[in-house]
Amino acid sequence: MSDQSSTCFSSHKKLKFFAKIRRFMQPRSSEKQFKVSDQEPIKENESVILVKVVEEGGCGALQRSVKSLHFGNLEEKEVAAKDIIRVAREDLSRRKLMAELGVIPPLVAMVGSEVVTRRSLAVRALVELANGTYRNKALMVESGILSKLPENIGVLEEQTRHEFAQLVLSISSLHNSQVPINLSKIVPLVISILESDSTFETKQLCLGTLYNLSTMLNNAGTLVSNEVINNLLRFSSVKETSEKALATLGNLVVTLMGKKVLESNLLVPENLIEIMTWEDKPKSQEISVYILMILAHQSSVQRLKMAEAGIVHVLLQVSLLGTTLARKRALKLLQWFKDERQTRMGPHSGPQTRRLSIGSPTNHNEASEGKRLMKNMVRQSLYKNLETITRRANADEGSSKLKFLATSSSSKSLPY
Template identity: 65%
Template sequence: MSQTLGPNMPETPPSSSIWALSHMKLRFFARVRRFLQTKTTQRNIKSRNKAMVNKEEQVTTADKRSGDGDDDDDSVVLQRSVKRLHFGGLEEKEMAAIEIERLAREDVKMRKLMAELGVIPALVGMVASEVAGRQRVAIKALIELANGTYTNKALMVEAGIFSKLPVNIDVLEEPTRHEFAELILSLSSLANHTQFPLASSEVLPFLIGILESGSSCETKELCLGTLYNLSAVLDNTGALLSNGVVQTLLRLISVKALSEKALATLGHLVVTLMGKKAMENSSLVPESLIEIMTWEDKPKCQELSAYILMILAHQSSVQREKMAKSGIVPALLELALLGSPLAQKRALKLLQWFKDERQTRMGPHSGPQTARIAIGSPVNHREAQEGKKLMKDLVKQSLHKNMELITRRANATSGDSSMLKSLVISTSSKSLPC
């Protein structure tokens, strides 16, 4: 004869581990009972007979559709779902994951209780399923379980969630990619802790694969958010660079919808020696960054681009020379006049460096020296003053040409254009480089 443990429990299967299974179920009921005791609302418990037990699938579906939030009904669904997830067949596991997602979304206490009942390792195992629908319901449930709970996130990483990521993202449909990216972004909050095994996991190749694929901007934005969180930890720089993150980000900064997060991540990497060197060696630098400084509709991107260029130009005459040849001075002049306060400050700082660079090249050591003047050759001070005046006039002409370009771009406010033009006319050649 089989032994019946309760109206909601199936008959105990005959095996050599009857006592162990019974003990596990008793512990499960004890935990659920403690959870129910925390509820302030008391309701009468409905009687359930054998006919209701035989129709568990219909009751579960009805509970899911009604969504009336009754505490006792939720406790029954929780019992049933956890039991199915651990002991049920494939279809039962899938239905259980759907119910777990709903319960976890509605109640934070449920999330913690589910983790104690061991649902996370079971769901992580389902992520590796080759059936797309079964894989997606598991990912959705994990996203809800990870919401706002550090412990649950750590349990997912410990259960090997990153090892379940597919090597070839082409086998994934776009919705599945998006859900994977959302889950990884949530887990990336562990980046400051040892629980996030970045170097030894498949997470970076997976993220880079999505960023370089034809995935939607929304999915790519989630991946960029993850890279931003990871790049904030200096210890992760080596792993990020070895996976080619810099080149991927530099290609994405030209996409306006993704540029801000890509630039912010590059801003984290450029302060490291390895990151700065990787950017200096890229063929996309500095032209792509200079182009972004002209995006009047993206002030944050202008600020970030100017910041990265400041880091690259600092104490590097080679980089400043490359920037000068790429036409950075007119872009900086425009940004210094029309940009946000922070962008103006950074642009003026860069302009000062280029001014100092020019003055160094044009100093006494680089021009004709007095010792080279032949003995007896008179020095005509009047001619020297006229030469200086001519040079100033040439500088002003260059500034006027640059200003005409700027005022055309700022023609939306014609009154400001005349003000800016008068500002340049009154500015001497000592304040800005030509």
């Protein structure tokens, strides 16, 4: 037998031994293990995996890393984590291979270390291992990574906050699998980072995490109860973060609890109406109108608040200058305001109004007064909007359609 064959055979035996040790040390849960639904192979034959390690020439580095993580001292564990970061960046197959060799549980344990450098190395290694594989992320949750998340981010350096934000965003992508995620561990960390002086990039990662979690309606109760709404409204008013924040609000507003919290928020509807004026952010316009539609539906109180905040003027502008989807939604809302006291609409098509009693002078007077006020409000908003359109039309030689609309003072020319 050649020296190379002997070395590989010896390495094969050692790696097989380490794998057995890993299985022995892995915590056994009395609960039923969850099923990972990422369409990855559940588990290759271990001997085949170990042979691959040898054939790919990784027996030396990988052997030392696995050995150090399981049996080494603290300094050796740090060196092993650095090796894993380097190897994990190479390709997906190596990341899956290292997870099979049991490197995730000891790395998760290192995340709980009070030594900053050791904790940072472990988090970076886990971020690399999670890249592109649901199985590795599920193994991290199974190994207790959520219980290792810091409760006080004030003592963390910015780089460490960023690394934790990356890791939590990666884990939150398990929202559509059967892996149970404890939101009570993730959401407080995310909110703390959003309210800290962390960098813009770090906060963007946290907004991505909230969006992933909001796609599951069962998570709405936890998200709303952790003051997520206030932070989302705040970041929705920043153009660079508006789309992700508004998309998350759009997921929450369709739930009863999320809608209730938004209705009582002091920033609503003014913030959302302001966003509707952002012509350079068409996606934000579309989502903002959508959220307002949900809030206005079957709620005369919310429609009154919107009218007092000047929504009709803005809706007229969007209905003429917005994207196709934004125009469609704006016209729908305008129709609701126009027919506020006239039309009884279906249960899923807009605001509901009570039928007036025929022959009742009081109800007749109320209806006439309401109709007159609504007509005046629409007319005044129309004039303001047409002035804006006229200025833009004069600056644009090809906008003859808008110039024609600007010459008309009749509300009958509106496209609704």
